[in-house]
Amino acid sequence: MIKWTLCLATILCFGIAAHSSAKELTLDDIFPTDRVIDVQITVSQRDWDTIRYQSRDFATALGASRQFKPMENPYTYVEASVSIDGVVFPKVGLRKKGFIGSQSHTRPSLKVKLNHIDKKSGIEGLTNLTLNNNKQDTSLVSQFMGYALFNAIGSPAPRCAYAKVTVNGENLGIYSHVETVRKPLLKRAFRNSKGALYEGTVVDFYENWENSFEHKRGDEARGRAQINALIDLLADSKATETDIGALVDLESFYRFWATEGLVGFWDGYSGNKNNFFVYLNPDDDKFYFIPWGMDSIFTKMSKLEFMNDRRAPISVKTQGLIAYKLYQFENGRRRYAEALTEILDNHWDVPELLTALDKIAVMVEPHLVPAQRTIEEEWEGGRGAWQGFDKPTFASELDKVRDFIRNRKSDIQAEIADGMPVWRKRPDPPFVIPEDGDFSKMFLKFIENTLAGAARDGDLEAIKQHIAEGADVNALHFEMPPLTWAAMMGQTDAAELLLQQGADINGRNRDGNTALHLAAFLGRAETAELLLKNGADVNARNDDAGTPVDILGTPWEMTRLLSGPMGIKLKQKQVESGKAKIREMFSTDAKIGDQTSPKVQNNSTDLWTAARTGDLQAIKRYIEEGGNINALDKGFQVSAMSWSALYGQTEVVQLLIENGVDVNIKNGDGATPLHSAAFLGRVDVAKFLLDNGANIKARNDDGATPADVLSVNWETTAFVGSLIGLDIKKEEGTVMNGRNEIAKLFGIDGVPNEAGTFSAQRLSEAAFTGDLTTMKQALTQGADVNTMDPQSGSTFLATAALMGHTKVVSVLLEHGADVNARSRDGATPLHTAAFLGRAETVKLLLEKGADISLRNNTGGTALDGAKLDWLITKGILGMLRLEVDEAEVKAGRAEVIKLISQHNRK
Known part of the structure; x- marks a missing residue:
């Protein structure tokens, strides 16, 4: 019986004695594998509402400043009591946890700090409990089975159990109780706990990123010095596998890395530079990796679509810089293959794994809440809602895992039968959002150190190097192949080199545009001439059925507006002159119109x-x-x-x-x-x-x-x-x-006549400004209360709700306005009021029958609007040309979220 199966199946099959009611809990007590532990939390409702509505701001969490220091934690502790299988800890600290994907205010992930008040409180040295809500782990098995595999193969990892969590008597369903990376884990894995420990969240060992790693414990000076040494080494193109092995324990790393690849951990270190700890073991002064955040495994591809490259191997992930560097060595690929093969042969027993899945399902199913039985959010937030797919359920998500387990071994063996596939695509640097909110900088930074980036910059030597290292000359990077990047920027020499290297002259972007479309759009005459001479299709149509000829007719202001987000600086005369030359080329091209x-x-x-x-x-x-x-x-x-x-x-x-x-x-x-x-x-x-x-x-x-x-x-x-x-x-x-x-x-x-054509405009202005007198007059004189404003496409009720004019909203409703009437974008008045935190207006709308389940044209509910990231909110406000008080809106949104949530429970 293999070790992993022992961790998952043997105990499930034979069981153990019922948990003792003794007051002294052990780690074995709180991390069983055959039963669900009972966690009951009691906290004041006010404190509960405070912490559960706390959230990370997307722009701050991934802002540029985090390169120089770890992101600030937005969550605060409140006092609570917790009972674990009947053993009560009367005074603990309770806070929300989670990065972005696991955010929830109804079922938040939680941290319980046992020694928050009583400094001596703990369970065999463990003072922090981690309760993950499984929001991304819809099958509920990723963490439970994933960590078990790491532990079974001898790769340091947390233990994991299932917990039924209730807060103030309300059942929140099944949580994954994951062992926090603290002294007990370190002592178990390394027989010591005095080394420097760091957490990595979307960071890696890049130059000037040494301070992005969050220090958790141990000798900070020594640990940071070793991080700097590793950064310098990885930046050296002459560094060897042996050199890396002087700073990183390679035997441990290859097994850690191979396990991430085997289970498809797209959001881990090797897949996304995320969700990992590094421990500087004082016994040998080397780094060891520990997995974290394993709530989305058993999938071939990343859930972040822009990160997927369909040509990439499925058996290995190389987004982590250490993984990438090692994989470029022939011996590195050999050692990875050996580790992967050993794990497949000794720890991937398909019948045993499927049996374990069945037993897990039986164990957790009685404790699921409706949101875990039918996963509405994933269906509605993805493509299922508009493509007619069935709503995913706990059972259907488990079936996906079963399919993965059944096919994984054969899929990998087929790929590596003749050795590990060579893959030389360089990983992107860590993701950051510019502090000034200029997304073009972020957009352009994504393609640094790639073939597309070299094409954009016209760097011929870099293009040659990327291709020599195996880069696919036709691979899409941020929606476009390298040739289109070169054409867009007018890098004619780069375009010519790419064509010589086999670039598809008519290769398409995601939106169907070709390189010739982009050259025509921006008036890149020299590049257009090159493309035409090499057989570019002048009749190629993009997804909007437009040809390069059609693109020429785009007016200057529209050209400038659309090119701005891509960071392209244009001069009107230069663009228009280039378009004139291209138009001349098109007029003499006999192939135009062959269709x-x-x-x-x-x-x-x-x-x-x-x-x-x-x-x-x-x-x-x-x-x-x-x-x-x-x-x-x-x-x-x-x-x-x-x-x-x-x-x-x-x-x-x-x-x-x-x-x-x-x-x-x-x-x-x-x-x-x-x-x-x-x-x-x-x-x-x-x-x-x-x-x-x-x-x-x-x-x-x-x-x-x-x-x-x-x-x-x-x-x-x-x-x-x-x-x-x-x-x-x-x-x-x-x-x-x-x-x-x-x-x-x-x-x-x-x-404007009093009750005819112009009443719509007058009514819209009154709704926007809160002019109650004009509103009453217009309605008295026969204005249609449910007409949309011809300019904005919004109903007058939605406009008044957006601006928080509750009295105007009340008058409109009294005159027959439809409380759930939709504007052109599908938004209801409740959407607009919630968006800007108009709590008083939201309360009135709910009292008058507003439907909280209605969705706008993008699939968002009013509640979604109230939770919208502030950076995105700022962009929308800019387009609407509205100025608001940020603090006031955020405070109002918090109240709106409570109002809608309370209404939902009625």
Whole structure:
């Protein structure tokens, strides 16, 4: 009987005597493998609410400053009492724990500090208990079985048991009770506990990262010096396996590493530079690794999609720098294979493992809470909800583990039959979010030390080195292959080198764009010429059906806006000059349009450009060649009629109408040419359209008529104008005068009538500002209380709720507003109120029947909005142009979370 099976199955099969009721507990008492221990926590409700709503801020947790010191712990201890299988510890410290993936306010992971008040309290030297909520471990077996395997093979690891946790009498379900890495574990594993111990959380042994490791105990000066020595060694390209072995116990590390690879621990040291401890053993002055946070194993791929490379081996993970360095040595691969094979042969007994799974299921099933029986959150937060998949259950998650166990050995043996596969892709440096919130810096940093990064920078020597080391010239890195990175940045020499090395000229990004699309988008003329000479497909379509030809028509402001997040600095004249050259190349390329009619395809973009510029001759040629004058452009989904209306090209409108265009043709957003003319006050165009049958009552996708768009404020008008290539900042008077004239054409005399077309705008403004008098007046005069604002797409109730105008919300509800009415983005008033922590408004909405289960278009509930990371919140507020008091919003959100949670329990 193998050791791991003994840890899991033998005791499960034969059992042990019932736990004694003696007051002195032992470690064996609290880490049984055949039963669930009972943990009952009593804490004041106020303190419980305080700690369970505490949370890590994503930007702080992964901020740039953590490179120089460990991240601050946001959790605080409160006084509580705990009973473990009837043995009471009357005064302990209780706090929440967890990084990001395990965050929960209903079933939080917990730390119990037995000696928080009574300094002598503990269990055989263990003073801290770790209770993990298994939020990511939906099968509930990752930690229990994972740590057992490490211990069975002799790799230092915590013990793990199951605990039924109740707080103030409320059953929170099954938790994994994991042994905290403290003296008892160290003494058991190393027969000493005086060495320096450090915890690693998304950190690694990179230059200037020595202070990111969190010191837990032992000689800090000695430990930090050894960390620095290891960092310097790993930075040396001439360092050998023997050199690394002088600082890291390699026998132990290979077994630790191979076990992580075997169980698919994607979030451990070798998989993600995360969830590990390193112990500097004073007996030999070498580092030993200890696994931690094993709540997501038994999976082939990372749950962080951007980290997955489908070409990577499944038998080994090399994201950890030590693992990567060792794997580049032939002897390193050999030793890894030996360790992996030995573990497979002696500790991976499939029938025994499956039997152990069955017994675990029987043991924990009676104690599961509904959230553990059916995993709603994973289904709704992933793709299942919109792809029609069944909701995952505890049973179905266990089946996934069974499949993994059955197939793992054969999958690995097939891959390593001829030796470990060579894999030279360098790991990325640790993940950081810039302190200034500039995500472009983070985005660009991700591809440092990669082939894509070298292509982006035009570093030819680095490109050659990466390829020599085995980098895949066509591998996607952050959604794009290296050739596209080079094309985007105009690195023509790099692009040429990549093509010589076998780069796919028409390789696609995740969004379907090719290198030629990106070169055209940013006006990289020299690179575009190279791509065309090497056979780039000018008719290739991206996921929006746009070709490189179509991309050329993107206006400058939109180009600048979209390129900003990628950290690209552009000059308008340079981009537009480059696009002109590329357009010339396309016009002489005989291959354009091979898929349909060459002349029509070649001129399809020219139709919309000609509509904007008023080029009547080009439009006539297009019509003569049989072009479809009702076609929408691929970039904006706008018709030639609407483009000409926006630009005030009356003669173009007349020509198109004479040739049978649909005068009420709708753009992708449902707007008609009359909407476009009204928006920018194009009086002559509007008059001509009306004379030729334009529908004044047509509504766009937001429900707005042409009359409604007359009231869009100037700031928004100017911004939209810039996005479509119109600089109208100094034309406010002209546009507004034009709108007044068009209002007269519509029969409304340029002013909002009391109960007609303009009541929607007035109502929206009153909802936003909290103008109760205007609101009551508008409603009295017949305004539709459930109409959406044509500009924002929000219901008036949602707008008032967002701004926390509770009295306005009350009046709207009294006049029949639907408390669960959805805005364009699917949000209800409860969503918007919760988002900015409007507790008083949330309370009223709940009293009036607001449905807390409703989800917006992205799948989020109102509760999700109240828990949204502050950095993301700031970005949304910036787009909404709202200024709020951060402390006030956060305090309000905490109250909102309590209100919704209490409502959910009713």
